[in-house]
Amino acid sequence: xxxxxxxxxxxxxxxxxxxxxxxxxxxxxxxxxxxxxxxxxxxxxxxxxxxxxxxxxxxxxxxxxxxxxxxxxxxxxxxxxxxxxxxxxxxxxxxxxxxxxxxxxxxxxxxxxxxxxxxxxxxxxxxxxxxxxxxxxxx
Amino acid sequence: xxxxxxxxxxxxxxxxxxxxxxxxxxxxxxxxxxxxxxxxxxxxxxxxxxxxxxxxxxxxxxxxxxxxxxxxxxxxxxxxxxxxxxxxxxxxxxxxxxxxxxxxxxxxxxxxxxxxxxxxxxxxxxxxxxxxxxxxxxxxxxxxxxxxxxxxxxxxxxxxxxxxxxxxxxxxxxxxxxxxxxxxxxxxxxxxxxxxxxxxxxxxxxxxxxxxxxxxxxxxxxxxxxxxxxxxxxxxxxxxxxxxxxxxxxxxxxxxxxxxxxxxxxxxxxxxxxxxxxxxxxxxxxxxxxxxxxxxxxxxxxxxxxxxxxxxxxxxxxxxxxxxxxxxxxxxxxxxxxxxxxxxxxxxxxxxxxxxxxxxxxxxxxxxxxxxxxxxxxxxxxxxxxxxxxxxxxxxxxxxxxxxxxxxxxxxxxxxxxxx
Numbered sequence: 291x292x293x294x295x296x297x298x299x300x301x302x303x304x305x306x307x308x309x310x311x312x313x314x315x316x317x318x319x320x321x322x323x324x325x326x327x328x329x330x331x332x333x334x335x336x337x338x339x340x341x342x343x344x345x346x347x348x349x350x351x352x353x354x355x356x357x358x359x360x361x362x363x364x365x366x367x368x369x370x371x372x373x374x375x376x377x378x379x380x381x382x383x384x385x386x387x388x389x390x391x392x393x394x395x396x397x398x399x400x401x402x403x404x405x406x407x408x409x410x411x412x413x414x415x416x417x418x419x420x421x422x423x424x425x426x427x428x429x
Numbered sequence: 430x431x432x433x434x435x436x437x438x439x440x441x442x443x444x445x446x447x448x449x450x451x452x453x454x455x456x457x458x459x460x461x462x463x464x465x466x467x468x469x470x471x472x473x474x475x476x477x478x479x480x481x482x483x484x485x486x487x488x489x490x491x492x493x494x495x496x497x498x499x500x501x502x503x504x505x506x507x508x509x510x511x512x513x514x515x516x517x518x519x520x521x522x523x524x525x526x527x528x529x530x531x532x533x534x535x536x537x538x539x540x541x542x543x544x545x546x547x548x549x550x551x552x553x554x555x556x557x558x559x560x561x562x563x564x565x566x567x568x569x570x571x572x573x574x575x576x577x578x579x580x581x582x583x584x585x586x587x588x589x590x591x592x593x594x595x596x597x598x599x600x601x602x603x604x605x606x607x608x609x610x611x612x613x614x615x616x617x618x619x620x621x622x623x624x625x626x627x628x629x630x631x632x633x634x635x636x637x638x639x640x641x642x643x644x645x646x647x648x649x650x651x652x653x654x655x656x657x658x659x660x661x662x663x664x665x666x667x668x669x670x671x672x673x674x675x676x677x678x679x680x681x682x683x684x685x686x687x688x689x690x691x692x693x694x695x696x697x698x699x700x701x702x703x704x705x706x707x708x709x710x711x712x713x714x715x716x717x718x719x720x721x722x723x724x725x726x727x728x729x730x731x732x733x734x735x736x737x738x739x740x741x742x743x744x745x746x747x748x749x750x751x752x753x754x755x756x757x758x759x760x761x762x763x764x765x766x767x768x769x770x771x772x773x774x775x776x777x778x779x780x781x782x783x784x785x786x787x788x789x790x791x792x793x794x795x796x797x798x799x800x801x802x803x804x805x806x807x808x809x810x811x812x813x814x815x816x817x818x819x820x821x822x823x824x825x826x827x828x829x830x831x832x833x834x835x836x837x838x839x840x841x842x843x844x845x846x847x848x849x
Contacts, residue, residue, distance in 0.1 A: 299463060321820060357483060360486070360587040361484075363487065364485070364486045367486040368486075380464075382586075382589075383589070386456065386459075386460055386587075389456055390456060393493075394489065396486075
């Protein structure tokens with residue numbers, strides 16, 4: 291079943307699946323996420339200790355460190371990137387990491403835009419992301 | 430909004446100028462689409478923050494540009510790297526990261542960037558003219574460039590900074606547009622005592638408070654009195670850009686786009702006015718420290734974020750007054766200052782006095798300070814105070830430079846009223 295239709299910001303693989311992780315607060319990728327593992331390492335973040343690797347990551351907001359793109363690119367290269375990114379609003383600094391991944395020939399996750407009011411309903415669900423931005427629940 | 434490219438830009442993205450230039454142009458174009466820009470604009474210079482090592486991917490990206498024959502099209506200075514190539518300070522970065530970090534620094538040089546290796550390029554001879562469009566990275570440098578120099582830049586992140594430098598283009602959006610540079614918030618410090626405003630610690634503390642209050646909204650600071658030294662504006666912007674997404678601030682009667690409050694506001698009414706009180710200052714100051722101010726332990730003293738100027742080194746030497754520090758004072762700076770310190774004999778005197786000069790890099794981006802559990806770092810930098818706990822695991826005691834020096838000499842924290 292279709293749960294939501296999001297705008298595609300950066301395209302990814304033909305179809306992506308993963309379990310949703312809805313972050314409870316905005317995050318800075320630099321200093322907030324370990325580029326080697328995908329663990330949330332910001333001790334002040336409410337989701338500290340969880341891992342974003344392989345998850346459909348819903349971001350209520352990003353705190354724009356200028357090295358966020360470098361952290362995301364490193365996660366793509368070492369296989370610890372989220373399965374997909376769902377942002378409330380586009381963050382060009384972060385998404386440049388995905389643009390560069392594409393240039394390097396490394397398959398990165400798709401990035402979608404969806405209003406944060408719709409994020410919470412997905413928490414913990416298994417999701418499939420279609421190339422056109424359709425988000426559906428997997429039984 | 431649809432992005433319109435010139436024939437020149439399309440040809441470059443298609444490979445006319447080589448694979449490296451094409452990749453850079455495509456990154457700029459894709460970023461412009463995400464940002465909703467209508468077109469690209471030519472830039473006059475760049476300051477590149479992307480040569481700091483975060484993992485092998487960044488090294489491979491830079492080397493791909495080199496292999497593709499890319500060269501920067503405009504003057505491009507480099508922000509700090511992960512190594513001190515001058516050999517002043519020992520960096521404990523282990524292999525393979527060490528070699529990868531070195532390869533990354535070499536690749537950016539090969540692309541034609543200047544080996545400035547400083548977060549204060551504006552004090553190393555890179556000062557774009559007011560009103561010119563540039564593409565700068567590193568949050569404090571962006572704030573200084575927009576606010577104090579009056580040149581126009583957005584906050585360019587890793588990869589986009591070098592892509593702009595190679596293509597010579599940037600997306601026309603944000604602070605490149607005059608209408609987005611108008612202040613919408615007034616940050617009024619006229620209610621604070623003259624003694625506080627004239628003190629060294631006023632600027633980092635007010636910056637930290639300003640960043641938290643303003644976020645990414647452009648504001649104008651009023652009531653500062655006499656024009657502050659450039660080093661104080663540097664400290665304000667660095668602290669503000671640590672606690673908020675501050676790309677541009679105005680100071681009425683001081684910065685170039687704010688001859689007065691009305692001009693900074695573009696003749697319109699402010700959307701909000703913050704009357705700063707002594708209580709707000711006290712709270713902001715307390716937040717810069719993460720350990721109890723009665724702490725007895727002192728493991729390190731670090732200054733120089735942003736990198737110290739020659740004037741700041743002269744102040745440091747004056748405060749040391751020939752005494753020796755028991756706890757080393759790590760003083761971060763760039764090569765542009767180091768040469769002068771060597772010529773004057775100051776470097777030797779400072780090192781004899783227990784100062785560890787750190788050049789090309791700094792103590793919160795790479796392992797230099799001793800590994801510690803529960804270590805306490807004293808600093809006069811709002812930016813070090815913000816990043817040290819998360820990045821290197823030190824607790825922070827925020828203090829004036831004079832108190833940093835007295836504490837280092839005593840070997841334990843000594844806070845006078847000026848730091849309380």
